[in-house]
Amino acid sequence: MGADGINSTLAPLLLGEAMDPPLYSGYSIFFGVIDDFHKRPQTLPPPDATRLADMLDHPAAIIQVLSPTKLFLVAGGAGAEKKLVWKLGYPTPTPPQRKEWVGAEGAVRKELQAYLDKKRETDKADATLPVIQSLLDRTSDARLLHFGLFSRGHKPFWHKGRVILIGDAAHATLPHVGQGANMALEDGIVLADCLEEQGFRHVEAALASFYAQRQERTKRIVDSSKAIGWLLDAQTPVGVWLRNAVLESAMKMDWYMKFAEKEVIGGFMAGRDGVKKEE
Numbered sequence: 001m002g003a004d005g006i007n008s009t010l011a012p013l014l015l016g017e018a019m020d021p022p023l024y025s026g027y028s029i030f031f032g033v034i035d036d037f038h039k040r041p042q043t044l045p046p047p048d049a050t051r052l053a054d055m056l057d058h059p060a061a062i063i064q065v066l067s068p069t070k071l072f073l074v075a076g077g078a079g080a081e082k083k084l085v086w087k088l089g090y091p092t093p094t095p096p097q098r099k100e101w102v103g104a105e106g107a108v109r110k111e112l113q114a115y116l117d118k119k120r121e122t123d124k125a126d127a128t129l130p131v132i133q134s135l136l137d138r139t140s141d142a143r144l145l146h147f148g149l150f151s152r153g154h155k156p157f158w159h160k161g162r163v164i165l166i167g168d169a170a171h172a173t174l175p176h177v178g179q180g181a182n183m184a185l186e187d188g189i190v191l192a193d194c195l196e197e198q199g200f201r202h203v204e205a206a207l208a209s210f211y212a213q214r215q216e217r218t219k220r221i222v223d224s225s226k227a228i229g230w231l232l233d234a235q236t237p238v239g240v241w242l243r244n245a246v247l248e249s250a251m252k253m254d255w256y257m258k259f260a261e262k263e264v265i266g267g268f269m270a271g272r273d274g275v276k277k278e279e
């Protein structure tokens with residue numbers, strides 16, 4: 001079983017001509033984790049400093065700042081356990097090379113600092129920049145990363161004989177709907193079900209059944225993540241207006257939760273632990 005991620009070693013051996021390289025999205029990110037976020041000063045710089053600080057005090061806060069700079073914050077835990085995960089997305093035609101993902105001797109810090117200094121000259125009105133500066137100042141070199149966002153094309157099969165790909169090795173997605181790890185976990189559960197249904201004897205039949213059960217759902221998630229990424233990355237005034245209108249309606253009408261409920265409770269979970277499939 002190849003559960004070896006988007007740069008899977010097994011995938012090209014198994015897929016042969018159906019293999020294609022990971023697809024770069026045109027976006028890269030700086031990514032950081034602040035392990036001692038409980039020690040932070042009670043206020044962060046603007047925009048809307050107090051409100052942002054209040055939101056981050058919540059034990060499970062997710063905040064997405066869309067423009068002009070794309071900043072995503074996830075705060076979790078309480079008291080001394082409080083951590084903050086942050087990522088800053090930006091468009092660039094060339095993603096960092098593998099050796100640049102974890103920059104030795106503060107290399108990622110220098111790159112992000114240079115990015116911020118340049119932004120301060122070109123986007124003086126961007127009130128997110130001081131927030132990012134304070135996040136960078138609070139993050140240690142060991143917790144800073146810099147990498148491109150990639151996905152993989154849909155595959156006509158994931159198995160050959162008794163060998164199968166699961167997780168990102170089979171269906172790597174962009175992160176915009178936060179489902180990559182969830183899909184990998186689901187794969188493990190469904191694969192176990194398929195093997196059990198075949199009495200752990202007819203492995204090839206179980207693997208074929210696995211593909212039949214998982215292909216449609218994972219394709220839907222990979223495609224919707226791409227579409228949502230495209231919407232979030234809107235640059236033109238019309239695109240930004242459309243994005244804001246769609247997101248506002250989605251929030252007001254609770255689309256995301258309804259979608260998640262239908263997908264998870266009515267779809268993947270249906271029939272498990274007494275969950276009934278929706279008619």
Ligand SMILES: Cc1cc2nc3c(=O)[nH]c(=O)nc-3n(C[C@H](O)[C@H](O)[C@H](O)COP(=O)(O)OP(=O)(O)OC[C@H]3O[C@@H](n4cnc5c(N)ncnc54)[C@H](O)[C@@H]3O)c2cc1C
Binds near residue numbers: 173
């Ligand atoms: C910025 C970002 C944000 C994300 N946010 C979310 C989110 O909010 N929610 C969510 O569900 N998902 C999210 N994801 C996606 C999630 O991280 C991946 O989908 C998930 O980690 C895939 O799990 P995996 O086990 O298939 O692969 P991986 O986590 O990549 O694990 C593969 C493992 O195989 C190992 N390996 C590779 N090659 C070999 C080899 N030849 N021999 C032995 N071992 C090998 C690797 O070292 C690694 O440990 C995000 C991803 C990114 C980049």
